[in-house]
Amino acid sequence: MKKDVTLTVKGKFVNKYKSGYPLISKEAIINFNEVTEEGTIIRLVDEKNKFIAKGYFGKQNKGYGWVFSRNEKEQIDQSFFENKLRAAINYRESFFNNPDTNAFRIVNGEGDGLGGLTIEYFDGYYLINWYSKGIYRFREYIINALKGLVEFKAIYQKKRFDVSGKYIEDDDFVAGERGTFPIIVKENGEHFAVYLNEGAMVGIFLDQRDVRKRIRDSYANGKNVLNTFSYTGAFSVFAVLGGAAKTTSVDLANRSLGKTIEQFSLNGIDYDSQDIIVEDVFHYFKYAVKKQLKFEMVILDPPSFARSKKIVFSAEKDYKNLLKEAISITADNGIIVASTNSSSFNMKKFKSFIDQAFKETKRKYQLVEEFSLPKDFKTIKEYPEGSYLKVVFIKNLP
Structure with a gap:
């Protein structure tokens, strides 16, 4: 990773970011052209150079990156992602304990402080959706964090890097043992066939x-x-x-x-x-x-x-x-x-x-x-x- 880049937020957007808005947009930044490489850690400051937040640069159809933290001293490292994923998994504890449903989301992007990323659970299989090359730059941290926090049959991924939201065809298998598809999941006692290896759509x-x-x-x-x-x-x-x-x-x-x-x-x-x-x-x-x-x-x-x-x-x-x-x-x-x-x-x-x-x-x-x-x-x-x-x-x- 290159060193952090400091971006200055225009005055009329400062309060919006201070109050917790997570999506980094081009129109909110004065010196936006100073960051070019996706995955770069960016510091947001006001026009007096006072720290507001830090996040990463990553192009997707919604914007140009996401805020990760409002703590200037917090490092975006392995422990950062472990803490975020642990909190997200704990929040869904009731879903893991539900005998009638075994397909649900365990990370919902900015809702869990990880904009540009979703992770879903399908009866022991985990599916990671990467929505920009920027968030994909942190893949080792995120995959290692997930491996350390859960037991899994396999981990799969979908790369949705195209800014129009299109899917990039690739080998979706990440870790564990390759599944035999479809896998049959339960939702409120009923059953659905799910495919984690057939392009962007999984079936539900x-x-x-x-x-x-x-x-x-x-x-x-x-x-x-x-x-x-x-x-x-x-x-x-x-x-x-x-x-x-x-x-x-x-x-x-x-x-x-x-x-x-x-x-x-x-x-x-x-x-x-x-x-x-x-x-x-x-x-x-x-x-x-x-x-x-x-x-x-x-x-x-x-x-x-x-x-x-x-x-x-x-x-x-x-x-x-x-x-x-x-x-x-x-x-x-x-x-x-x-x-x-x-x-x-x-x-x-x-x-x-x-x-x-x-x-x-x-x-x-x-x-x-x-x-x-x-x-x-x-x-x-x-x-x-x-x-x-x-x-x-x-x-x-x-």
């Missing part, structure tokens, strides 16, 4: 755990359920296990068919009795309207940004119109599960999209309940963007 998004449970336990019974942007069909699995009359899973990706069949089969569900459709969700909405289909539950969990041959979808710009499409095929008193993982707007803004969509379709609605990230996805109040997940259950009133 852990942040929706509480939402899936609620659908199973309180909403699905007897309902005809449409699951859009269905990926591997996790919501559909929980809906069927909650007594849904039928599920229809729609996703554009060809892999979604086989993956959804796999998840159904794992849970003893006859997949032939469910509809699994590989199609652009927007095309399916038009088909459903034409055929006058109605669903008692519609699940909307689109990516923040998606592109197909004819459509570019951005949650911030287009979620209202997506909701309008969903409203048109939702039965009276039916439930729409509106979800977004976009960090570019907050829950208040999201609810405004919901309100606009219902007003423009001349429908009435009731907000039934809402969800954000589960406990293992730890966040900090100084970085509200980190609490990205927003889920609202909406009743489509007659």
